[in-house]
Amino acid sequence: MNPRLVGTLVQKDLAVFFRNRLFAMITILGIIAYLVIYSVMPGTIDYTLEIGLYSPVSIPAFEELDQEGLEFVTAPTEEQLRQAVIDGRFIAGISLPADVMARLLAGERPGITVFFAADVTPEMRDAVAMVIQELGHIVTGQTLDIEVSEEVLGLDLGGMPLPPRDRLRPLLAVMLIMVETMGLATLISSELERRTINALLVTPATVADVFIAKGIAGISLAFGQAALFMAIVGGLDKQPLVVLTTLFLGALLVIAAGFLIGAVAKDMLSVLAWSIPVIIILLIPSIAVAFPGSVAGWVEALPSYYLVDTIHRASNFGAGWSDVWQNLIMLLGFVVVLAWVGVVVLRRRMQ
Amino acid sequence: MSLRRIGVLLGKELFQGPRNFIFVFVIVAPVAISFVMSLIFGTLFAEQPRLGIVDEGRSQLTTSARETAAIAVREYRSIADLRRAVESGSEDMGIVLPADFDSSMSQGERIPVSIFIWGESSSRSRTILGVTVINLVREIAGQEPPLEIDSITLGEEVTVPWNERLLPLIVLMAVFLGGMFLPATSIISEKENHTLAALLVTPATPEDVFVAKGIVGIALSLLSGMVILLLNQAFGAHPLLLILVLALGAVMAAGLGLLMGVALKDVTTLFAIWKLGGILLFGPAFVYMFPQIPAWIGRLFPTYYILQPIVEISQRGVGWETISTNVFVLVVLDLLLVGAVALALRRARRVASLG
Numbered sequence: 001m002n003p004r005l006v007g008t009l010v011q012k013d014l015a016v017f018f019r020n021r022l023f024a025m026i027t028i029l030g031i032i033a034y035l036v037i038y039s040v041m042p043g044t045i046d047y048t049l050e051i052g053l054y055s056p057v058s059i060p061a062f063e064e065l066d067q068e069g070l071e072f073v074t075a076p077t078e079e080q081l082r083q084a085v086i087d088g089r090f091i092a093g094i095s096l097p098a099d100v101m102a103r104l105l106a107g108e109r110p111g112i113t114v115f116f117a118a119d120v121t122p123e124m125r126d127a128v129a130m131v132i133q134e135l136g137h138i139v140t141g142q143t144l145d146i147e148v149s150e151e152v153l154g155l156d157l158g159g160m161p162l163p164p165r166d167r168l169r170p171l172l173a174v175m176l177i178m179v180e181t182m183g184l185a186t187l188i189s190s191e192l193e194r195r196t197i198n199a200l201l202v203t204p205a206t207v208a209d210v211f212i213a214k215g216i217a218g219i220s221l222a223f224g225q226a227a228l229f230m231a232i233v234g235g236l237d238k239q240p241l242v243v244l245t246t247l248f249l250g251a252l253l254v255i256a257a258g259f260l261i262g263a264v265a266k267d268m269l270s271v272l273a274w275s276i277p278v279i280i281i282l283l284i285p286s287i288a289v290a291f292p293g294s295v296a297g298w299v300e301a302l303p304s305y306y307l308v309d310t311i312h313r314a315s316n317f318g319a320g321w322s323d324v325w326q327n328l329i330m331l332l333g334f335v336v337v338l339a340w341v342g343v344v345v346l347r348r349r350m351q
Numbered sequence: 352m353s354l355r356r357i358g359v360l361l362g363k364e365l366f367q368g369p370r371n372f373i374f375v376f377v378i379v380a381p382v383a384i385s386f387v388m389s390l391i392f393g394t395l396f397a398e399q400p401r402l403g404i405v406d407e408g409r410s411q412l413t414t415s416a417r418e419t420a421a422i423a424v425r426e427y428r429s430i431a432d433l434r435r436a437v438e439s440g441s442e443d444m445g446i447v448l449p450a451d452f453d454s455s456m457s458q459g460e461r462i463p464v465s466i467f468i469w470g471e472s473s474s475r476s477r478t479i480l481g482v483t484v485i486n487l488v489r490e491i492a493g494q495e496p497p498l499e500i501d502s503i504t505l506g507e508e509v510t511v512p513w514n515e516r517l518l519p520l521i522v523l524m525a526v527f528l529g530g531m532f533l534p535a536t537s538i539i540s541e542k543e544n545h546t547l548a549a550l551l552v553t554p555a556t557p558e559d560v561f562v563a564k565g566i567v568g569i570a571l572s573l574l575s576g577m578v579i580l581l582l583n584q585a586f587g588a589h590p591l592l593l594i595l596v597l598a599l600g601a602v603m604a605a606g607l608g609l610l611m612g613v614a615l616k617d618v619t620t621l622f623a624i625w626k627l628g629g630i631l632l633f634g635p636a637f638v639y640m641f642p643q644i645p646a647w648i649g650r651l652f653p654t655y656y657i658l659q660p661i662v663e664i665s666q667r668g669v670g671w672e673t674i675s676t677n678v679f680v681l682v683v684l685d686l687l688l689v690g691a692v693a694l695a696l697r698r699a700r701r702v703a704s705l706g
Contacts, residue, residue, distance in 0.1 A: 047473040069474030086505045104497060111499040118506040123399045127421035127479040129500055134482045136497030137489060144488055147463040153438040154470035161473045280383060292440025292471065 005205050009213030013187055014220070030179060031225055034172045038233050041165035051128065052090035052115075054081040056098040059139060070131065085115045092116050092128045104139050155317060162316055169235050170311040171286040173226045174304065177250045178282055180222035181257045182275040187214060188262025188346065189271050197350060207350070211343060215255050223251035230315065238318040243311055249328065250307040252335045257282070259342030263349045285309070303334035382578065399423040400476035402484070403442035403467075405433045408450035415487045422483050434467055443472035444480045456491045515666055518583055519658045520636035525579040526597065526657070527632055530572025530604025531611070534564040535621055538612025557696045561609055565692075568605035573597055585665040592671060593664045599681045600657035606688035613695040635659070656681040 018024045047069065054075045073090065075081035081093040093115040103110040114132065116125055191197040200210055226247045230236050236243055257278055265271040285305035289312045299305050306327040313319035401423045406413045416424045425442065427433040433445040445467035449455075455462040468477060486496075541547035541560075550560060576597040580586050586593060615621050635658045638649035649655045660674035660681070 045473060047475045049475050049478060069476075069478035082505060109495070109497060109499050111501055113501050113503060115503050115505050118504050123420045123422075125502060126419060127483065129502075130419075130421055130479070130483045130486045132500060133486055133496045133498060137485075137494065140497050142489070142494050142497075144485065144492060145459060145461045146488065147461055148466055149463065150466045150468060152468045152470050153434060154440070156470040161471050292469075 002204065002206075002209055005203075005209050006213045006216065009200075009205065009209060010216045010220075013214060013217035016187060016190070027183070027221065027225065030176060031229060034176060034229055035232060038165055038169065038172060041163075041168055043163050043165050045161055045163050047160055049128070049131070050090050051131070052081050052084050052093035053096070054078045054093065055096040055100075057096070057101055059096070059101060059135075082115055085117050088117055088119075091120060091124060094132060101139065104136060107140075165233075166316055168290050169230075169233060169315060170308050171283075171290040172233075173230050173235065173247065173311060174250065174286045174308050175283060176226045176229055177222045177247065177254050177307075178279045178304075180218060180225070180251075181254050181261060181279055181282075182271060183221060184214065184218035184255060184258030185261035185265060185271045185275055187217065188259065189265045192262070192349060193266065201350075207347065211259075211346070214259075215252075218255040218258055219248070219251045222254045223248050226250070235311075235315045238316075239314040239320060242314040242319070242321060242324060246307060246310040246314065246324075246328065246331070249331045249335060250304070250311075253282075253303055253307065253331070253338065256335055256338035256342045259339065259346050263342065263346040303331065303338070306331040306334070382582065400444070400472070400480045401425070401442045402480055403427050403433045403436050403445040405430055405445070405447045407448060408452055410448045410452045411491050412448060412452065412484075412487045415490060416483070419483060419487070421479055430465070437467040437469050440469050440471060443469050443476045446484060453491050456488060457493060459492070516640045518585055518665070519639050519662055520633060521583070522576055522579050522597075522661055523600075523633055523636050523654055523658060525575035526572045526600045527604045527607075527654075529575040530568045530601045531608035532621075532625075533571055534568040534605050534608035535611040535615070537564050537567075538609065539615055539617060539621060542612075543617065561692065561696060564612075565605045565609055568608050569598070569601040572601035572604045576600065580665065587665040588668045589664050589670055592674070593661065596657060596660045596664070596674070596678060596681070599678070599685055600654075600661075602685045603653065603657065603681070603688060606685065606692050609692045610688075610695055653684050656684060 018027075048071045049069060050071045050073060052075050053072045054077065075084060075093065078095050081090075081095060084090050085093040095113040095115065097110065097112065100110050100112065112132070114128065116128075191200070197210065201207065227236075227244060230243060230247065261271060261274045261278060265274050282302065282304040285299045285302050286308045288299045288305070289308050310319075310324045310327040310331070313324060399420075399422055402416060403425050404413050404416065405427050413424070413426060416422065425436075427436060427445070430447055433442070433447065436442045437445040447465040449462060449464070452462060452464075538547070541550070547560070573594070577594065580593065580597075611621060611624070615624070631652060632654050634652040635649035635655040638644045638646065639658065639662065649659075656677045659677050663669045663674050
């Protein structure tokens with residue numbers, strides 16, 4: 001391998017890449033768009049049900065049910081309670097009559113008023129009604145004789161789930177990497193289509209030099225963008241080395257896919273035709289991480305599962321080398337196999 | 352113009368088309384967009400906590416839970432399935448009801464119940480699920496609800512759920528991805544490969560070629576729009592009326608595609624124009640998504656007259672009387688576009704002679 005030649009070829013490939021207006025635009029606008037998407041997603045999650053309460057009498061049951069996930073805030077007057085509900089400060093407002101305790105304890109069924117803002121969904125109204133009825137049961141001292149055994153499955157975040165933007169972060173980083181499949185495939189496809197690759201091989205550059213140069217160009221684009229994105233959005237705050245290593249392996253995976261598509265495709269339209277299904281398939285595991293339970297367990301058969309799962313666990317939960325080494329080995333295995341197939345197919349095409 | 356020649360050209364477009372990336376683009380993209388949108392707004396921002404149940408008897412709790420709006424319920428066959436579902440986040444909570452659950456509860460006997468909680472579920476979901484299940488158990492135990500609740504709605508704002516707000520955007524994307532890109536890329540490819548000139552040496556006229564490409568665009572556009580409406584269960588009470596509006600929208604999309612095909616040199620330019628022009632096409636959908644934007648702005652965009660009848664029919668269930676004015680405007684816009692395409696045919700002759 002001739003490093004000087006490889007360097008020149010990388011420069012040439014990057015210049016060719018950015019000369020294509022479509023991909024240059026996708027590259028620059030892509031990062032900006034992903035940053036915008038990330039920033040408009042909610043950064044916090046409202047994990048408590050905040051209910052306003054106007055009650056002329058003190059009711060101890062409310063303190064009993066005022067636990068994690070549920071919060072009662074007292075309003076001095078019913079009018080203020082109504083206004084707070086309209087302003088969206090509470091999901092609902094409960095107005096209790098002065099004789100509610102006495103009537104409950106007497107075994108009667110007193111009426112209470114619950115205010116909802118117009119934008120509260122029927123699901124939430126039903127949930128609030130359930131909460132209120134349970135309060136009534138507690139006040140009247142009705143018990144249930146159930147022996148509950150409770151088990152928390154998976155990583156226990158104590159009722160405070162990841163904000164949507166952090167959950168989507170691995171998906172966005174992986175998408176940035178995956179889109180580069182098209183860029184690299186176009187670089188290769190255009191060389192083959194125009195037969196400039198044959199011209200290159202007449203120079204002192206060898207086939208290995210050409211492959212390595214294309215690989216480096218692809219990696220610098222895919223890895224560079226994803227690493228930049230993760231750095232800006234705080235994805236490197238926890239376990240940066242693990243995240244960067246994983247992104248690098250992800251970039252290698254994309255290079256391998258790009259070699260394969262570039263070898264098979266005839267022109268730019270054909271590159272897009274092949275790339276879109278490949279990218280969609282490789283993105284499915286990211287959807288499984290971003291939207292838990294949406295995809296079945298077969299996603300583990302896809303190489304990108306090990307990429308996105310590692311980024312998710314390392315960047316969101318601080319998983320270290322000892323937690324993710326199996327994922328990284330699987331990912332490396334997929335990369336080696338795909339890259340080997342890609343190089344073989346490409347060599348045949350060049351011949 | 353010859354119907355037989357148009358038929359032959361139509362066959363060529365249809366049977367050679369599937370190898371073209373556009374077919375992937377127009378079929379895969381709308382479905383993928385719809386899928387992702389439903390995931391984002393059906394999962395990430397869903398307000399209903401999810402409860403999985405393994406019912407070893409035939410408990411009333413399962414039936415009552417299904418009827419409750421507060422939670423979403425799914426039943427599992429085995430405890431292992433339920434554990435897997437909770438562990439993967441498919442359910443926020445799982446409950447195993449023993450075979451004699453109802454009888455034990457009604458007789459006041461102590462009964463063991465296993466509950467699984469997804470570690471990443473929110474405390475809000477846990478509270479709602481816990482309280483809802485307890486309420487339902489109390490019903491089985493014969494405990495009457497102690498309070499009479501009078502719900503009062505304050506304010507006038509009626510919220511449109513996000514999945515409904517996004518539907519117009521998804522429908523427009525489906526209609527225009529297929530209807531516009533297919534004729535446009537088809538003509539551009541013919542020009543790039545100089546096959547259009549070759550084609551016009553045969554008895555086929557430019558009119559035949561354009562009509563064939565336009566019909567394929569319209570058919571694909573209509574199909575994509577219908578698939579999206581089917582996927583989103585948004586056909587409403589007047590499906591034929593909806594198909595008519597979609598068809599008129601498809602004509603607009605195909606007309607724009609034909610015009611672009613004539614005007615543009617290569618596919619890269621088409622994509623670059625799409626990036627900017629897309630904003631103009633999808634403008635009314637963004638106005639619909641964000642009610643803070645004055646509604647009259649939407650009327651400035653030609654696609655408003657496709658979108659508004661679709662929204663009216665699919666989401667508000669209205670009939671012909673309400674949408675007729677917008678449909679007439681759409682017909683006029685389509686006729687203008689057809690006229691523009693006819694003018695472009697002259698240009699096509701020039702292109703052919705130069706090609």
